[in-house]
Amino acid sequence: MAQQHKLTKKDLKELDSLQRFGGQMVAFLETNRALVFGIAGLILAVLVGSWLWTERETQKFQEMEKLYYEMEKLQKRQQDNPGDDITSQMQTLLGEFAPGPQKFRAQLLLAETHFEKGEYDSSIKVYAEVTEQAKRGSLNYVLARKGLAYAYEAKKEYQKAVEIYKSIIDSSSNFPLFYIYMGLARCYESLNDPQNAVLILREIKNKFPSHPELEKINRKLRQLE
Template sequence: MAQETKLKRKDLKKPDQFLATSNEFLIFLDRYKTILLSVLFGLFLAWGGFLFLSSQQKAEDLEMESLYFQMIQKVNESKSQSADELISQLNSLFQEFKDGNQKLRAGLLLADTQYRNQRYDDALASFTTVQDHAPPGTLDYFLAHSGIAHSYEAKKDFTQAIAQYKKIIDQPGDFPLFYTYLGLSRCYEFSRDSKNSELILREMQNKFSKHAGLDQVNLSLKRLEGPA
């Protein structure tokens, strides 16, 4: 048989450790209940505020996406409209955007539409606005900078276009630069600087040897070199 443990009188007189700890905890709660309730209430408010702001942000994002979709629809359905009407409608929608990535995308769409409809000064202003607000090194920044260069080229301001194309090439990043180099060569040619135009094309032959558009480079180079 297992031996039973006998309790001594002095053991019975010892305070129960669990009850003692519980009493101390209750005393602590009673003493600091105001502070504890304030902390809990503050945490509750913070969590509620976080959920509210998160919900508001999602609603705002959906609203901006809806505006951007409306702009795309306007562009796709623009055959029955004049260029001025289309650009006016796009600009009105653009003004409703709040600062953020969606506004940058909307600005690029507006600028591209202005460019395609030969509103080069307006396109230049819109591309510049996007570039001013887009973080350097991002795709939005690169596209806006490319738009600026193309707008100067379309305005036949080849000096400015060359400067912008060079800046794009010198920027760090892994963005596709084939057509940037091609634009630079083209602007040199339009400026009657055939030597630099040829140098850019030869650089492209080495740099983009496997590019699908290399034939265009070779043809341009042959044309500049003239008959053998």
């Protein structure tokens, strides 16, 4: 026959303490029933609200990605058939974007399409809108600044392009800068300033000694020196 555990005075005291605590809890719940149910309801409402907000944000993100995909298809169509004018359709899609990073990406896509068509003023306008609205120093902001520099260079407004290229170099330590330096060197050359062009090309060699396109820099240096 199994030996039964004999309760000690310590066990009895612990049981008595638990019973008193349980009784106090029941009494508290009975006395503050409205408060307890109110807190529980508030917690439930916060959890449900958080879940609904997450669902809405996920749905909105998916809708914006779908719109962006449609814009990419239009850009590809433009590239395959340069005679087609699809920028107005892209502009219509852009109007359906909610404010935020995805809209900035869509604006950059539209600006790039204008640039590819040689519509530099329209490209500059859209890039400028991104620089005014995007967070300074963010990737979208820097990409828009880069696009502005390319567009001004294409318009042969080399001094404006130089200023933008230099500002990107001065403020964008984490952004790939090889092609920014190359653009700056091109602009100096176009401004008939071979001395500064050579200085920039030498700086490229020092900063990017392992870049796969370094031979282009060496050829240009031999040409200018």
